[in-house]
Amino acid sequence: MPGMRDVEVRSRASEALILLVILAVSLPLITGYSLLILSGFSKSMVTNLDPSSFYPTLMNWILLLQGRTAQFAGIRVNIWGIVANTLVVALGVSALVTLVGSLTGYAVSRMNFAGRKHIMMLLILLHAFPGSVLVVGVAFIYRMFMPPLEYIRFYSFFYVIVARAAIEIPMATWLMKGFFDMIPWEIEWSAIVDGASRFRVWWNVLLPMIKPGVAAVMLFGFLAGWMDLIYVRTFLVDRTLATFIEANAEAEYAYLPLVAVAGTLYLLPTIIFFIAAQRLIFTISVSGIKG
């Protein structure tokens, strides 16, 4: 943040040292991502930091956009269909997580009902459960209510979105609760005295005040849906980027630079988000309230 001042307790030298350590620790990660992205632009995989293995080409991207899984195999896959499927899952999860998270977050923050404390504890507990635990239960229900075959695609999208969102909602609820907690009670009372219903207060007064928080939850939800493998793999009839990459990485005919390209596409939202997030995360606060 420009113009931000810190308490001046550390010396310049120790600050440099800290930076160095952070850099050293993140070096393997940065190298990994760089190699992946570079490989996408090369005829063969760039490995072992060997510059001679880099033969620059845009062929892989062209192939990918044409929907080919292998250079010579000639099998066409509709990559735009896959991106669209990924988007449906990501946006679906994002919308559901944001809606449910901001409603439950409001309830937990502002309403005094029996068992409120227990619900809050339960939410933390739920967050600690790995997604794979839920798969079994979801699969059971999935099989119980199988629709006619022609609807099974929509049915499977519904299950992926709801199950993935269910995993993210506890965290989103806690995040949203934190934002609602920052809003003074007087604002809410004021709106109620002015004649607003509880829902109106939530929608017209409180949510607009915590837009950055809503945006953050939307983004986390989006990324979770975008990256999900376990539910997509288990329930979705169609493929998303994650399952596409997985299938290709396993396939014997796999042409790896192409997988690298898909991988880059897959990582894109995350990269964009983290660049954008630097600003977002610093500005997350209840905006516009003056002392």
Added chain:
Amino acid sequence: MVSVKLVNVTKVFRGGVVGVKDINLVIEHGEFMALLGPSGSGKSTTLYLIAGIYKPTRGRIFFGDKDVTKLPPRERNVGLVFQNWALYPHMKVFDNIAFPLRLRKIPESEIRKRVVSVARMLRIDGLLDRYPWQLSGGQQQRVAMARALAKEPDVLLLDEPMSNLDAVLRISVRAELKRLQRELGITTIYVTHDQAEALAMADRIALINEGSIVQIGTPSEVYGKPRTVFVGGFLGNPPMNFLEATVGYVEDKPILVIGNNKLRVPDHYEELVRKLGLNQVIVGIRPEDMGIMDKPVPYRTIRAQVYAVEPMGRETIVVAEVDGSQVKIVTSKSIVLREDQDIHLYPSFEKIVLFDPKTEKALEVLYEEEKLE
């Protein structure tokens, strides 16, 4: 417009904290009532009970003849201004003021007319296009007032609306608000911890302490005839002086003994002291009700030593010590006094209030209550 009546209202919060207990209060139609008390005494709680934000644990609340105890806030038609003004930060001033009107589904053209007229009244009609964070504290306070008034409420409730303003601004807004209330003739309840504000603005003041109403009366009544030590000590700047005295008798007439001083009992208390048969009393004297003399007068003056002199321009505050305790005297005369100098304080006897040290109630109050039992 309506009158507001609280009957035996008690509010106990979750966890057993008592907000207010057994409040009985009537605010007349068009009256400006100040609710005055120290921080944590239950002023806001009382106001929120009237607004409907809190529901009383016991007791009833009436607007006129209508029992509103169970009505939700939006069905009470009250205007409420909070200490932090609680403006909606994402809405422009216009939309802030229009918010309650829009919720009533009033046509937009009518809303515009009303917002502009109330904004003009509060002299913020030039600010309608700004966001709250673009306004000064004084302007924000006006916007909050405008929002409360735009819906033409039956009752206006103000919770320390000026405590976030600087001292100079507060004094100018004070007069303006009083004038506005008179012109609109709207039943108003004004919560404050600032005794000067309450005395300056209100038709009547209700003093509240530890959740209970201690005294209700006009500013001159509560100032001149405090019913308890608390009221005397809370009102006035500097507040009432208190001196502990023993009751003695000289030739069958009661006298007050303060250290080595003997003081006659004010005429209006002579009979009460006798009837109540107290051995100890607290003598309450307002700082402006004492003169300073250099010679003692038997049974009429109290000997004191000058502790400090504070010249305030318009008046001088003399801090003196009487028998180990401090008293303050406000005098308009520019008298020359040395520190540690011996002086003699001459109280106006008709203004003295005597309290019972045990109950801290004024003797006349104590007597009334004993008679009732």
